[in-house]
Amino acid sequence: MTERICYACGERAAAPATRCDCGEPLWLDTDPHDFDWNAVADDPGMWRYAELLPFDSPGGVADAAGGTPLLRLSRLDEFAGVRLHLKDEGSNPTGSFKDRGSALGVAAALESGVNIVGTVSHGNMAMSTAANAASAGLDCVVLVPDDIPESRIDLISQYGPRLLRVSGDYAALYDRSLELGVELEIPFYNSDVPLRVEGQKTTALEICEAFAPGVPDAIVLPVSSGGHASGVWKALRELKTAGTIDQLPRLYFAQAAACAPIAEAFDAGDDAVSPVEGGETIAYSIANRDPPSGTRALTAARETDGGVVAVDDDEIRAARGAIAESGGLSVESASATSLAAIRRLAVDGELGEEDDVVAVATGRGVSESPPSSERATVDRVDIDELGERLGSR
Amino acid sequence: MTERICYACGERAAAPATRCDCGEPLWLDTDPHDFDWNAVADDPGMWRYAELLPFDSPGGVADAAGGTPLLRLSRLDEFAGVRLHLKDEGSNPTGSFKDRGSALGVAAALESGVNIVGTVSHGNMAMSTAANAASAGLDCVVLVPDDIPESRIDLISQYGPRLLRVSGDYAALYDRSLELGVELEIPFYNSDVPLRVEGQKTTALEICEAFAPGVPDAIVLPVSSGGHASGVWKALRELKTAGTIDQLPRLYFAQAAACAPIAEAFDAGDDAVSPVEGGETIAYSIANRDPPSGTRALTAARETDGGVVAVDDDEIRAARGAIAESGGLSVESASATSLAAIRRLAVDGELGEEDDVVAVATGRGVSESPPSSERATVDRVDIDELGERLGSR
Incomplete structure (x- = not known):
């Protein structure tokens, strides 16, 4: 199961290649023909889908990856303009969907006998x-930018990895680390490498199993590198190949307007995603100006009759507030782009109020301040006057 | 199922009483006789145990309460001195076990037609x-102390409750809010009221089902008000009554040495817990100098042949660091008292290396800084020298 195949041209390659000669990212060449929902395993979280994964759980915290709640949040229907379901990836052990790919990456490393893994990240993926x-x-090396804030260092370093602040072109590190990784036998689990994408398939497997025998009308998720988008698309293709689902839900991806290369390519009808300059946004964790799986995500949106939507910071802020105040969940700004995009698609008539739509909330709002831009006004009262005050509400 | 009974003297009382005339806290008078593991429901999270709960899920975020991972963290065995299992309550939707009780409380409020709930808290329970x-x-009123830090206000207020800063004796608010709640028909779900305890039973139900048909040798959890401890004990009693388990695991409770009224009563052989003066500790969220269910927790420890252990800040810090560095989980200091207590019990010979022991990690370390007291040293490197640096590891 370690052979790799190009989604775009169909060429095959052997591990550890991550890119096809055509330039597009490779994914694992899996054969899902025998899969059906009765074949799921009695294992925790994402390992339920062992049949569709190349490795078993290594145990420990990896057992807690996936198996996240899919919540029907009807109080958000009016805001969203659809029948809203939310996939709460914040309940993963380090608070984001990244644990799905990391768990599988660690399983692969143990299997192959290496004692170290690495990644290029200063956010959720690093943790x-x-x-x-x-x-x-396992040892772990995390390559972070030279100007990383100390608060991020604290969050990442609590797990005891070796952190290296790298000066020079941080964007070039994505490719450089993969090259060095091959040379030095350090598997680098960057955002859209085949094993990470394989683990991230399980988000969509869980969603589809919950809707079985049907599927939701659409799944909407934030897109940054395109790795999660690729995993979700791959899962849907495998379920279709296996005959487990009859039709694919439409896939929509959300970007922050200030840095939206995939949305721009989609709107322009381009065949490939080009780098953009990119600006500041509160959804900084998805502000990827040159996404390595951008074209793959673009293709996923087109082939499923979905789309790519850019939402601005005001829309993101409103969505994040609505998820907290009407859904009871605190998500990071990047995650709130899903709901912001759904609202926009509903206003534009592309999604309707009878549609069952899943917003994937990719991570908990732990490293961000709460959504309200202004501090809440809080009344003061003396304990002796409390009855009067509460009684007059 | 709304009749209440005193664990201590067996007297009954009707809702909304929370205390028996004897002074001890009441819990719901449930009849578990028909329960067995085959009777669990196909519902999400804690609602799997509908048979043992007084209300069904109200839906929404309540569906995500419970169903938390129980992880076998063998890399912590050496530190712990036992076969260590960790119950990761941080995966609950707001990051702590409090969601179990809050979900049930909200279900009860909806059932009874009130449109508001309240609580006295400035921590996990408030959120x-x-x-x-x-x-x-539902509307929500949260009574917080007058000197609450603004950062806490931000965390709580994102969900849109009415916050009231109360001046005067904050400790007196526990009882005062319950009185006012009855008068004004605002159910106050304080830490150890009957419905919250009932929801918190499910932590132990999940643990026992995972070990079925056996039980773990011991369950160890932090104790503050005694509400969670009471819920866990009640669950074990019900399973025993139903014949679902043959023997009870020993219950051990952990306190921070600086504020340890229950541990002091246990060590002194007292029948009841008395208030202490209490000092500062990094496990501030369990520093309860006058725990309302303290005597009930004390009784639970004695009747299950367990105990109550006070651990100091150095022990807590070491345990928190070990959970992150060898377990891959970031837990709050209060949660790390479980592992610190297990280590102490193993050193004292009360737990052995063949014992299966569950440490309940009650919450995620989100509102605290990471465990390392000193900032990690991070090397710097230029991208052009990265290969050399990584190669020489």
């Missing part, structure tokens, strides 16, 4: 890779 | 109650 490595007893 | 109320469309 997730370091945590999963720690639990498995 | 949890506000979030669950928001998801159910």
